[in-house]
Structures are given as structure tokens and as C-alpha cells.
Amino acid sequence: MDREASEAVRRTAQKARITRIDITHHQLVLEPPFPASWDSQPRRKFPATIVRVHDDAGHVGIGSGDAMYGFADYQHLFIGTDPLDLARHSAVLDNIGFHAGRPWPLDIALWDLAGKIRGEACWQMAGGRSNRIRAYASSGVHRRPDDMARMALQVVERGFPALKIRFGRPQLQDDFAVLAAVRDAVGDRLELMVDCNQGWRMPWDTAAPWTFDEALAVARELEKHNVYWMEEPLHRGDYDGMARLRKAVSPALRIAGGEMTRERYEFDQLLARDCLDVFQPDVACSLGMEGLRKLAQAVEAHGKVFTPHTWGNGIGLAANLHLTAGAASAPFIEFPYDPPEWSIARRDFMLKNPIDIDSEGWITLSDAPGLGLSIDEDILAATLGSSSTYG
Known part of the structure; x- marks a missing residue:
């Protein structure tokens, strides 16, 4: 990234704040079922939790993983904060992981968001x-x-x-x-x-x-x-x-x-x-x-x-x-x-x-900012089970 681009990122980052976190839960029906070797019960549905973090400049970071159990008690720790303060966010999430379910899908979303703000791929x-x-x-x-x-x-x-x-x-x-x-x-x-x-x-x-x-x-x-x-x-x-x-x-x-x-x-x-x-x-x-x-x-x-x-x-x-x-x-x-x-x-x-x-x-992996993923919103809408919004 050249000096002019770096300065532009710095100016944008000075203004950026996390405004909202959306968590949606989805279920893809599996027919035929998936008989996972590590599970005695064949899997008839594939659950997916999608986490989206929004900033006030219109960027959205996306993550996925565990169901974010118990996160409602801690969402206020992120709203209004600097999306590029990844070390701080990681430390807070580590503490949440002790008190509640595994919250790491949010960290993935925060990295994706930071990459989009900075104009860098996550691998970079x-x-x-x-x-x-x-x-x-x-x-x-x-x-x-x-x-x-x-x-x-x-x-x-x-x-x-x-x-x-x-x-x-x-x-x-x-x-x-x-x-x-x-x-x-x-x-x-x-x-x-x-x-x-x-x-x-x-x-x-x-x-x-x-x-x-x-x-x-x-x-x-x-x-x-x-x-x-x-x-x-x-x-x-x-x-x-x-x-x-x-x-x-x-x-x-x-x-x-x-x-x-x-x-x-x-x-x-x-x-x-x-x-x-x-x-x-x-x-x-x-x-x-x-x-x-x-x-x-x-x-x-x-x-x-x-x-x-x-x-x-x-x-x-x-x-x-x-x-x-x-x-x-x-x-x-x-x-x-x-x-x-x-x-x-x-x-x-x-x-x-x-x-x-x-x-x-x-x-x-591409050089596209963040994780470089394109989400299929139609499929997510068709498989939606429940959702929560914080912020």
C-alpha cells in the first residue's frame, strides 16, 4: 500500500466506529443425511451462524462458526469501538470465551471488516x-x-x-x-x-x-x-x-x-x-x-x-x-x-x-480486501431460522 493510500486509510479509520452487530442462524436441510464418522447420530441439518459487523462508513465484516451462545450479555463491549483495534477485541473475546460460549465468529468478522477498511486481504x-x-x-x-x-x-x-x-x-x-x-x-x-x-x-x-x-x-x-x-x-x-x-x-x-x-x-x-x-x-x-x-x-x-x-x-x-x-x-x-x-x-x-x-x-487467495467472500443472500434468506441485532 502506497503512502497516499495509507493516509486515506488512516483518515477513514479515525472516523470509523462499530455501529451494529447482526447474528443470524440458518439450517440447510441435508437429504440424504450426512453420517459423520465422529457422531453416532446422522446429521439431517447443517447449522450455520452468520455474524456481521457494521461500521459507520458502510463497511460490513462477515464471520461464521459457533452459535455465539450468551453473546447478548456482552455485545455492548463492541458497539462504538474502533473496528481496527483487533488486539483489544481479541482480548475481550478471550474473556467472553471464559464466561460464555465460544465467540470467535465475531473475531473473523472483525478481521474481515478491518481488511475492508484497510484495503488489505486477511492473508496479508x-x-x-x-x-x-x-x-x-x-x-x-x-x-x-x-x-x-x-x-x-x-x-x-x-x-x-x-x-x-x-x-x-x-x-x-x-x-x-x-x-x-x-x-x-x-x-x-x-x-x-x-x-x-x-x-x-x-x-x-x-x-x-x-x-x-x-x-x-x-x-x-x-x-x-x-x-x-x-x-x-x-x-x-x-x-x-x-x-x-x-x-x-x-x-x-x-x-x-x-x-x-x-x-x-x-x-x-x-x-x-x-x-x-x-x-x-x-x-x-x-x-x-x-x-x-x-x-x-x-x-x-x-x-x-x-x-x-x-x-x-x-x-x-x-x-x-x-x-x-x-x-x-x-x-x-x-x-x-x-x-x-x-x-x-x-x-x-x-x-x-x-x-x-x-x-x-x-x-x-485473492488480494480482495478482507476474506474476499461473496455471500449468497438468497440462500441465507431461504434457510433463516432466527436472528438478533445489537447496536
């Missing part, structure tokens, strides 16, 4: 390291070995460099059979990751997470198939178990986790105890854009990999793409993709231009 605001990042296909359905092998071959044809497989079938031997079938089908054309989904549970699922011995036994099987990383092999708070597991397995099998870890001090513990090789916090769920920008720096300073969980909608995916491309050097980033049950059209239903990869698996 996050550090400007790159405007593109390669994606790995993240499956979400428990398919049979032959079906999963066919899906893996489609992933190769589309240009993805890697595929994540979900464990959690009734018997571990069924999971191992799927992994073997996929490796036999694709050979060394794909890196393979395995998500064990032991870090957390849905409210109605009460199965205990694996013990260290159980996780180690699974790891030995994964090593046979040259798995790139083993994700969430233990409960998210089992720091000692994760540290032991890292030391016990081959260095070629990376231990990944942290997708639902919420507090910075918890990530600091994971770093200090050398629990993980790969850190996966999602900007829509943990610490927001500003918090994860700083965490990405700390993770890479420790020689670890920062590459977020992105299993939400297209707005959350875009935020994670901008953050990671701009602030980190990830080998690739999660791209939820398992059609027909989980298609790009379903995931990004609120976007006029759904996010997709090129023929070699890359996603290139």
Missing part, C-alpha cells in the same frame, strides 16, 4: 507469507474398504496430495482393512493421515477415549502403512500420554491434535511437554484470528507444524486459509471433502463462489 494482515496453500482431502464418512479405495483414487485424480481417513468403526480391524485398501489402491501417490477422534465426544456419546496402550497398538499398525500423521489418538487433556506416544513411535509418524483445545495456556502446555508434532486449532473455535496468528508463530518457533482443523462451513474455511497462508508454512491444510454426503456445495452453501482446489491441489 496475518503476515503476508503467501497467498496460496495446498489442501488435503479430509473424509468424513465410514465407508467400506472398496468404497474408500475408490474415493481415494478420485482424490488422486482431483490433484490432492493427501487424504485423511477416519477411524471409529465398530471394530478396529475394520478400520485397519480400510487403511490397507486405500494404501494398496493409491500406492505412494497420496500421503495418508488417520484421525482417531479420541480427543473429544459429542454430548450423547459416552465411549471412553483410548488408553496409552491402545493408542500405541494402533500406531504400530499405522507405521506399517507409512501414515503421515496420527490425529487425536488420546483425550485432549492427556498430556503425559501424548508425550509418551510421541517418543514411542517412529519419527515418520507425526502426532497431531489440538482441534478443540480452547485456551492459550493449554497450547503452551502441549508445546512445553512436547506432546504434538502437528497443531490443529480452528480459528472459528479457538483463540480467533489474532490469537492463532500468535500461536502459529510459537508453534513454528518450536519446530512444529501449524495446520488448522477446518471442518465447518466455507466462511470458517476461508478464515483458516487466510490465517495459515499468511502466518505459517504448513505443508497442506484440511479441506472437508467426501461427496456426495459432504460436498463442496453443502459445505459452502452460503457462498456465491464455493472454495475449491486447482488441478494440483492448491488454493490461491
Whole structure:
């Protein structure tokens, strides 16, 4: 940005104040249902919360993620404030996250708004390291070995460099059979990751997470198939178990986790105890854009990999793409993709231009201000459930 443009932004920013926050809740009917591998109840609707932050110059920032439970008690902390004071907003949201539900969709919207005011893309605001990042296909359905092998071959044809497989079938031997079938089908054309989904549970699922011995036994099987990383092999708070597991397995099998870890001090513990090789916090769920920008720096300073969980909608995916491309050097980033049950059209239903990869698996981010997204207002109107306005 040249000096004249910077001065124009400064003059605009001096006048800008947040005037209103709109929160709307939407439900996309899923037919057929989506049988998510980490949920015992098939999903018949896909909820999406959209957060819009308005300033007095007519700019609107857009974010999405959790339902913003309890935010009504805290909205006054933002009305009338400077939209460019992102560090202040992040600190307030961190405090709200302790007292109420996860408020990080607002942080995404604030970054989008700040980018539109400043005339910068969010990837540039996050550090400007790159405007593109390669994606790995993240499956979400428990398919049979032959079906999963066919899906893996489609992933190769589309240009993805890697595929994540979900464990959690009734018997571990069924999971191992799927992994073997996929490796036999694709050979060394794909890196393979395995998500064990032991870090957390849905409210109605009460199965205990694996013990260290159980996780180690699974790891030995994964090593046979040259798995790139083993994700969430233990409960998210089992720091000692994760540290032991890292030391016990081959260095070629990376231990990944942290997708639902919420507090910075918890990530600091994971770093200090050398629990993980790969850190996966999602900007829509943990610490927001500003918090994860700083965490990405700390993770890479420790020689670890920062590459977020992105299993939400297209707005959350875009935020994670901008953050990671701009602030980190990830080998690739999660791209939820398992059609027909989980298609790009379903995931990004609120976007006029759904996010997709090129023929070699890359996603290139534009220089458009903020997140650079165009919202499909007609679809949002058709799926609207409820709304709230503050300000």
C-alpha cells in the first residue's frame, strides 16, 4: 500500500466506529443425511451462524462458526469501538470465551471488516507469507474398504496430495482393512493421515477415549502403512500420554491434535511437554484470528507444524486459509471433502463462489480486501431460522 493510500486509510479509520452487530442462524436441510464418522447420530441439518459487523462508513465484516451462545450479555463491549483495534477485541473475546460460549465468529468478522477498511486481504494482515496453500482431502464418512479405495483414487485424480481417513468403526480391524485398501489402491501417490477422534465426544456419546496402550497398538499398525500423521489418538487433556506416544513411535509418524483445545495456556502446555508434532486449532473455535496468528508463530518457533482443523462451513474455511497462508508454512491444510454426503456445495452453501482446489491441489487467495467472500443472500434468506441485532 502506497503512502497516499495509507493516509486515506488512516483518515477513514479515525472516523470509523462499530455501529451494529447482526447474528443470524440458518439450517440447510441435508437429504440424504450426512453420517459423520465422529457422531453416532446422522446429521439431517447443517447449522450455520452468520455474524456481521457494521461500521459507520458502510463497511460490513462477515464471520461464521459457533452459535455465539450468551453473546447478548456482552455485545455492548463492541458497539462504538474502533473496528481496527483487533488486539483489544481479541482480548475481550478471550474473556467472553471464559464466561460464555465460544465467540470467535465475531473475531473473523472483525478481521474481515478491518481488511475492508484497510484495503488489505486477511492473508496479508496475518503476515503476508503467501497467498496460496495446498489442501488435503479430509473424509468424513465410514465407508467400506472398496468404497474408500475408490474415493481415494478420485482424490488422486482431483490433484490432492493427501487424504485423511477416519477411524471409529465398530471394530478396529475394520478400520485397519480400510487403511490397507486405500494404501494398496493409491500406492505412494497420496500421503495418508488417520484421525482417531479420541480427543473429544459429542454430548450423547459416552465411549471412553483410548488408553496409552491402545493408542500405541494402533500406531504400530499405522507405521506399517507409512501414515503421515496420527490425529487425536488420546483425550485432549492427556498430556503425559501424548508425550509418551510421541517418543514411542517412529519419527515418520507425526502426532497431531489440538482441534478443540480452547485456551492459550493449554497450547503452551502441549508445546512445553512436547506432546504434538502437528497443531490443529480452528480459528472459528479457538483463540480467533489474532490469537492463532500468535500461536502459529510459537508453534513454528518450536519446530512444529501449524495446520488448522477446518471442518465447518466455507466462511470458517476461508478464515483458516487466510490465517495459515499468511502466518505459517504448513505443508497442506484440511479441506472437508467426501461427496456426495459432504460436498463442496453443502459445505459452502452460503457462498456465491464455493472454495475449491486447482488441478494440483492448491488454493490461491485473492488480494480482495478482507476474506474476499461473496455471500449468497438468497440462500441465507431461504434457510433463516432466527436472528438478533445489537447496536
